[in-house]
Amino acid sequence: xxxxxxxxxxxxxxxxxxxxxxxxxxxxxxxxxxxxxxxxxxxxxxxxxxxxxxxxxxxxxxxxxxxxxxxxxxxxxxxxxxxxxxxxxxxxxxxxxxxx
Amino acid sequence: xxxxxxxxxxxxxxxxxxxxxxxxxxxxxxxxxxxxxxxxxxxxxxxxxxxxxxxxxxxxxxxxxxxxxxxxxxxxxxxxxxxxxxxxxxxxxxxxxxxxxxxxxxxxxxxxxxxxxxxxxxxxxxxxxxxxxxxxxxxxxxxxxxxxxxxxxxxxxxxxxxxxxxxx
Numbered sequence: 001x002x003x004x005x006x007x008x009x010x011x012x013x014x015x016x017x018x019x020x021x022x023x024x025x026x027x028x029x030x031x032x033x034x035x036x037x038x039x040x041x042x043x044x045x046x047x048x049x050x051x052x053x054x055x056x057x058x059x060x061x062x063x064x065x066x067x068x069x070x071x072x073x074x075x076x077x078x079x080x081x082x083x084x085x086x087x088x089x090x091x092x093x094x095x096x097x098x099x100x
Numbered sequence: 101x102x103x104x105x106x107x108x109x110x111x112x113x114x115x116x117x118x119x120x121x122x123x124x125x126x127x128x129x130x131x132x133x134x135x136x137x138x139x140x141x142x143x144x145x146x147x148x149x150x151x152x153x154x155x156x157x158x159x160x161x162x163x164x165x166x167x168x169x170x171x172x173x174x175x176x177x178x179x180x181x182x183x184x185x186x187x188x189x190x191x192x193x194x195x196x197x198x199x200x201x202x203x204x205x206x207x208x209x210x211x212x213x214x215x216x217x218x219x220x221x222x223x224x225x226x227x228x229x230x231x232x233x234x235x236x237x238x239x240x241x242x243x244x245x246x247x248x249x250x251x252x253x254x255x256x257x258x259x260x261x262x263x264x265x266x267x268x
Contacts, residue, residue: 002108010112021123029128033135040142051149061151062237068161069249073256079173080260
């Protein structure tokens with residue numbers, strides 16, 4: 001039987017992988033993907049709580065929808081900044097992006 | 101909600117393995133393809149949790165749009181030392197993403213047919229309570245947050261377009 005904690009642990013795992021990836025990865029694109037992993041892990045937790053703890057109003061589902069919208073906005077802005085920085089630095093190594 | 105342990109562990113295994121592959125693969129294209137698998141398996145988990153709407157949004161935005169945008173940014177970013185991105189890889193990437201999406205859509209549509217899973221009572225798809233709660237939540241309880249997110253999306257699209265027109 002699959003319970004709530006299985007899903008919560010999976011969401012936590014994805015969040016930790018995203019957190020470590022965003023801190024340790026050198027490639028900017030990989031850092032952005034890691035941040036999206038963190039958002040997806042949070043979304044899994046929201047939907048899990050919406051299913052198991054709130055069977056009437058499903059607030060977790062709706063908040064997860066907002067997170068997807070915010071994540072798309074964040075990705076668009078971050079990619080644009082990356083594009084501008086790439087034009088100046090000619091590299092996708094994040095250590096060269098310390099000066100904006 | 102589907103509480104079948106076999107399906108859950110298969111989806112979890114795919115998610116965990118491809119999440120690690122995304123972080124440890126050197127080639128950014130393979131990393132991006134692995135992340136597509138992670139996003140699709142997360143959508144599958146949403147579906148198992150009984151939230152079909154979130155699953156479709158996850159598949160549409162994180163499974164299709166986000167990898168395509170990231171792939172395009174890699175392509176427009178030029179040729180870097182470690183990621184040798186050619187047009188051949190772009191075609192393979194787009195084909196794989198569309199194949200994955202196609203398989204996902206077929207699975208979703210098959211599972212929503214009343215003659216398949218609903219006979220054994222596994223799936224209660226698009227139940228009235230879920231749709232009604234979504235509508236009530238978005239358009240009544242969280243209407244200002246919904247409008248704010250819409251405004252944010254519009255501002256970002258308009259802002260980036262105007263910024264590009266200035267010739268940056």
